[in-house]
Amino acid sequence: xxxxxxxxxxxxxxxxxxxxxxxxxxxxxxxxxxxxxxxxxxxxxxxxxxxxxxxxxxxxxxxxxxxxxxxxxxxxxxxxxxxxxxxxxxxxxxxxxxxxxxxxxxxxxxxxxxxxxxxxxxxxxxxxxxxxxxxxxxxxxxxxxxxxxxxxxxxxxxxxxxxxxxxxxxxxxxxxxxxxxxxxxxxxxxxxxxxxxxxxxxxxxxxxxxxxxxxxxxxxxxxxxxxxxxxxxxxxxxxxxxxxxxxxxxxxxxxxxxxxxxxxxxxxxxxxxxxxxxxxxxxxxxxxxxxxxxxxxxxxxxxxxxxxxxxxxxxxxxxxxxxxxxxxxxxxxxxxxxxxxxxxxxxxxxxxxxxxxxxxxxxxxxxxxxxxxxxxxxxxxxxxxxxxxxxxxxxxxxxxxxxxxxxxxxxxxxxxxxxxxxxxxxxxxxxxxxxxxxxxxxxxxxxxxxxxxxxxxxxxxxxxxxxxxxxxxxxxxxxxxxxxxxxxxxxxxxxxxxxxx
Amino acid sequence: xxxxxxxxxxxxxxxxxxxxxxxxxxxxxxxxxxxxxxxxxxxxxxxxxxxxxxxxxxxxxxxxxxxxxxxxxxxxxxxxxxxxxxxxxxxxxxxxxxxxxxxxxxxxxxxxxxxxxxxxxxxxxxxxxxxxxxxxxxxxxxxxxx
Numbered sequence: 317x318x319x320x321x322x323x324x325x326x327x328x329x330x331x332x333x334x335x336x337x338x339x340x341x342x343x344x345x346x347x348x349x350x351x352x353x354x355x356x357x358x359x360x361x362x363x364x365x366x367x368x369x370x371x372x373x374x375x376x377x378x379x380x381x382x383x384x385x386x387x388x389x390x391x392x393x394x395x396x397x398x399x400x401x402x403x404x405x406x407x408x409x410x411x412x413x414x415x416x417x418x419x420x421x422x423x424x425x426x427x428x429x430x431x432x433x434x435x436x437x438x439x440x441x442x443x444x445x446x447x448x449x450x451x452x453x454x455x456x457x458x459x460x461x462x463x464x465x466x467x468x469x470x471x472x473x474x475x476x477x478x479x480x481x482x483x484x485x486x487x488x489x490x491x492x493x494x495x496x497x498x499x500x501x502x503x504x505x506x507x508x509x510x511x512x513x514x515x516x517x518x519x520x521x522x523x524x525x526x527x528x529x530x531x532x533x534x535x536x537x538x539x540x541x542x543x544x545x546x547x548x549x550x551x552x553x554x555x556x557x558x559x560x561x562x563x564x565x566x567x568x569x570x571x572x573x574x575x576x577x578x579x580x581x582x583x584x585x586x587x588x589x590x591x592x593x594x595x596x597x598x599x600x601x602x603x604x605x606x607x608x609x610x611x612x613x614x615x616x617x618x619x620x621x622x623x624x625x626x627x628x629x630x631x632x633x634x635x636x637x638x639x640x641x642x643x644x645x646x647x648x649x650x651x652x653x654x655x656x657x658x659x660x661x662x663x664x665x666x667x668x669x670x671x672x673x674x675x676x677x678x679x680x681x682x683x684x685x686x687x688x689x690x691x692x693x694x695x696x697x698x699x700x701x702x703x704x705x706x707x708x709x710x711x712x713x714x715x716x717x718x719x720x721x722x723x724x725x726x727x728x729x730x731x732x733x734x735x736x737x738x739x740x741x742x743x744x745x746x747x748x749x750x751x752x753x754x755x756x757x758x759x760x761x762x763x764x765x766x767x768x769x770x771x772x773x774x775x776x777x778x779x780x781x782x783x784x785x786x787x788x789x790x791x792x793x794x795x796x797x798x799x800x801x802x803x804x805x806x807x808x809x810x811x812x813x814x815x816x817x
Numbered sequence: 818x819x820x821x822x823x824x825x826x827x828x829x830x831x832x833x834x835x836x837x838x839x840x841x842x843x844x845x846x847x848x849x850x851x852x853x854x855x856x857x858x859x860x861x862x863x864x865x866x867x868x869x870x871x872x873x874x875x876x877x878x879x880x881x882x883x884x885x886x887x888x889x890x891x892x893x894x895x896x897x898x899x900x901x902x903x904x905x906x907x908x909x910x911x912x913x914x915x916x917x918x919x920x921x922x923x924x925x926x927x928x929x930x931x932x933x934x935x936x937x938x939x940x941x942x943x944x945x946x947x948x949x950x951x952x953x954x955x956x957x958x959x960x961x962x963x
Contacts, residue, residue, distance in 0.1 A: 370952055485870040489828055492864045496835055496857065503853045508843050510853060511835075534897070541893050541923045542882050707925030708934050711917040714897070715942055722904055723952050731901035739894055746879045747824055765856040769849050777850030 319447060326674030329376055330682055338373075338381045339679050343686045346388020350395070351698050352709065353402045357389035358645040358752075359532040363713065365525055365653050366720030375657045376675045382653055383633075383676060384683040386646055387439055390589065390629040391687050394431045394622055395698055399424060407589035407625040410597045414610060414617030421613050425695075426560040430615055431622040432691040433564050436684060437571040438623035442579045442630025443680045446637075449583070450666070450673075453638040457663035460639070462771035463782045467791035469764040472585040472641045474799035476753055484799060486749045494757015495764065497522050504766055517729040524652050524758045526721055526730050530737025531744075531751045533717045538742040540710045557695060560615075567619035570600055578624030582631025584798075585641045589628040596624025630680070637661055637673060641760070645752035648759055655759070821875030829868040836861035889923055896920065908957040909946075913939035 329335065349360030361382055368378045393408030398415035411431060418427040460468070477487030500511045501521025512518040577599055578592035600620035601610045610617045632644040640661035642648040654661050659672060666673055691698075721734050744751050768782075775781030783789055839857040882890075896919045903912035918935030922928060946952045 367950065371950060483871075483876055485867040485874070486876075488867040489864055489871070492832075492860045492867070495860045496864070499857045499860070503842075505849060506844070506853050508853055510842050510857065511838060513838075537920065538890055538893065541889055541920075542886055544924060544926070705925060707921045707930065708938075710924055711920040711934060712938050712942070714920060715913055715917055715938055718900065718904065719909075719942070719946055719952065719954070726905075728901050728905060731904065732898060735894065735897045735901060738897070742890070746881070747820060748876060748879065749824075768856060769851040772850040 319451070322451075322670060322674045323447070323678060325670060326676075326678030329671050329675030330380065330678035335377060335380050335675070335679060336682065338377055339384045339683050340686055342381045342384030343388040343683050343690055346385035346390075347392035347395075347687070347690060347698055348388075348701050349385065350389035350392025350408075351702055352392075352704070353396050353400070355536070355709070355713065356532070356646075357386055357393075358528070358649050358755075359536065360389055361385055361646055361649045361653070362525065362528040363533055363717050363720060365649070365656065366529075366724050367716070368653075369656060370720075370723045375659055375669075376672050378653065378657055379672065379676050380679040382650060383680060384686075386650060387626075387629065387680065387683050388687055388690075389646070390439065390626050391432065391435045391691050392698065393625070394435065395428065395695070396702060398427045398431065398618070399699065399702070407593045407628070408621075409590070410593045410621035410625070411618060413597065413621075414612070414614050417611070417613035418615065418618060423613070425557045426563060426615070427618050428695050429557060429559055429692050430563050430567065431618050432688065432695065434567070434571050434574075434619040434622040435626045435691065436688040438575045438578055438626035439630055439687075440681070440684045441572075441575045442582070442627040443677065443684065445579050445627075446630050446634055446680075447677055450634050450638050450677075453634060454663040454666045457638050459787060460663075461785075462767040462774065463784060464788045464791060465767040466764060466771060466782060467788045467795065468585070468639060468641055469760050469767070471791050471795040471798065472635075472756065472760070473753060474795040475584055476756060477750075478799045478802040482748060484803065486747070487753050490744065490749050490751065491753035491757045494527075494754040494759075495761040496757075497527065497754075498758045498761020499765070504762060505769055517727065521762075522733065522758065523724065523730065524755065525656070525724060526734045527737050527758050528649055528652060528755055529717045529721055530734040531741035531754060533713055534734060534738025535741030535745060535751075537710050537714050538738065539745070540706055557693065559692070563615045567616045570616045570619050571623040574600060574620040574623035575627040578627030579631040581624070582628030582644070583634045585635045585639070589625050589632065589644055589646075592628025592631070593621035593625035596627075597621040633680075637665065637676075638663060640763070642756065645755065648752065648756050652755075652759055819875075820878045820881070822872050825868040825871035825875070828871075829865055832861045832864035832868065835864075893920060893923055906958060909943050909954045910939045910956050911958075913942065 330339070345364070346360065349355050350357060364382065364385060368381060373381065390407065393403060394411045394415065397403045397408040397411040398419050401412050401416040403409040403412055415427050415431065418424065473491045477484060477491060498521070500518055502508070502519060503510050509519060574596035577596045581592035581595050582589060597617065597620050600616060601607050604610065604616065632642065632647045636642045636647040636651055640651065642651045651661065659665065659669065717734070718731060721730050724730065741751055744754070771781055783792060836858050839854050839861060842853045844852060896916050900912050900916040914935045917938040918931050921934040922931035925931070943954065943956055947954050
């Protein structure tokens with residue numbers, strides 16, 4: 317069994333005391349990041365990247381730390397959803413629907429434990445799915461030439477634009493904004509400067525970490541100033557935590573079904589965890605015998621979105637690792653981390669750097685067990701952390717962002733750029749323009765252009781080459797379908813708003 | 818309605834300027850069939866089309882904050898810009914104290930806690946970054962003993 321030998325290699329990397337310690341630290345930080353409203357997973361991972369970088373961790377350690385933060389944040393998001401009716405991050409929105417009513421009925425600890433177990437089932441099975449599917453997809457990915465890659469990048473922007481936003485024109489603008497920013501700097505092929513306007517700082521292009529931290533973290537500060545830090549968690553208490561065995565057994569099949577749905581939603585490039593939790597919840601409600609109890613504190617309504625959300629988080633790693641195309645906003649940030657570490661994701665990663673890939677996968681399995689322990693018996697710790705007031709938290713996040721970005725290059729120019737992106741992010745989010753396509757555009761822009769240009773060199777300028785293979789045609793159809801279909805489905809699949817009361 | 822239309826117009830103008838400057842990109846003797854200009858021009862054209870769609874079919878307006886809040890956001894932006902410029906010449910502690918206090922005051926408007934937050938964050942983060950994470954930060958302006 318090749319997979320088992322690979323896994324053994326992975327565990328030999330991941331079970332060293334140092335890596336194990338990083339995984340535990342990552343899980344802890346991640347759960348806090350996920351739980352705190354206003355500090356989502358992409359945000360949290362983005363702020364931590366420059367700091368990891370300056371710590372001088374090697375590639376495997378940095379990846380282990382960041383992916384355990386990523387998984388941890390997915391677990392943590394549910395805590396504030398259930399206790400406060402405020403999703404700690406976007407995918408946790410669906411958990412508020414039944415989680416908060418359960419908390420109001422005095423079953424907060426049951427809801428937390430059940431959702432913790434559901435998160436574990438989702439994330440664990442999705443990691444198994446990743447182990448099975450990723451090497452297969454890596455083999456298919458060898459068949460990809462520049463034309464296929466160009467179509468694949470397009471597919472990522474289209475599905476992301478189609479699913480993640482309410483208005484296709486807006487997500488197209490967002491993606492192009494990112495692509496346009498990526499063009500700044502020296503042209504990879506000809507070596508001529510583009511859009512630098514004589515500014516030397518712009519010669520190297522815009523660092524995506526600057527953009528990510530600006531768009532997510534700094535923009536968040538502006539939102540908190542606008543709302544004066546309402547939505548705070550001061551004064552939440554949790555009684556004794558017990559394990560509701562019957563409830564967990566009753567929702568076992570719900571978790572399995574939601575995991576499968578969530579995993580495939582996550583694998584779709586660009587769709588991500590929010591879609592996973594949304595589809596898992598809707599599917600569960602559709603097949604339930606008692607659909608009227610959903611939204612009123614049905615335990616299955618808590619288990620379904622949490623399993624779906626965490627399974628999608630695992631699924632999103634599949635395209636990220638095998639094709640270098642992220643499946644969600646946070647995996648886009650993880651991709652940025654890989655690029656910073658000089659690791660090129662893609663099929664060759666599995667052949668050239670098996671210790672990185674399998675070490676990562678093994679540490680995901682370990683993180684999951686750690687997270688189950690942290691999130692079920694020790695959940696009370698995180699409820700205390702929720703009580704950090706925003707007027708301490710947000711200035712702290714800002715200062716950490718500044719130091720992180722400053723330590724990357726030591727230039728004030730990047731800091732100014734980051735503030736600029738913060739202001740941009742504020743207005744984009746106000747106008748309901750998704751910011752994830754902007755990040756994806758900055759991240760993938762140069763590769764997308766390169767693959768187009770390489771394809772044209774191969775075909776000597778014949779544009780029909782872009783549609784010359786079955787894989788390319790399939791990707792084009794999926795891209796166009798993914799962009800157009802939500803226009804018609806939007807009426808049927810309306811995203812529910814958070815309950816207000 | 819109006820917000821999306823204004824945004825559409827702004828983006829259209831930006832895209833136009835972008836395409837115009839894409840035409841100015843110097844070609845090099847190393848050329849390929851696509852060249853340095855085509856992809857940026859393509860991006861600009863997609864933005865123009867999307868902007869026109871947005872102008873034709875705008876969404877409902879978001880809840881814009883009051884002008885007082887906008888003023889506060891402006892103050893926050895200026896604070897951050899000032900902080901960006903001050904971080905290198907003035908050392909870590911003093912600019913961080915000022916910037917963190919201002920931001921903290923803007924989120925939870927009480928002076929006492931804001932100043933304590935600023936002091937705590939500047940010293941606490943300095944210790945964390947300098948000694949736990951080993952970043953090369955300077956606590957005070959160069960020339961002062963520190």
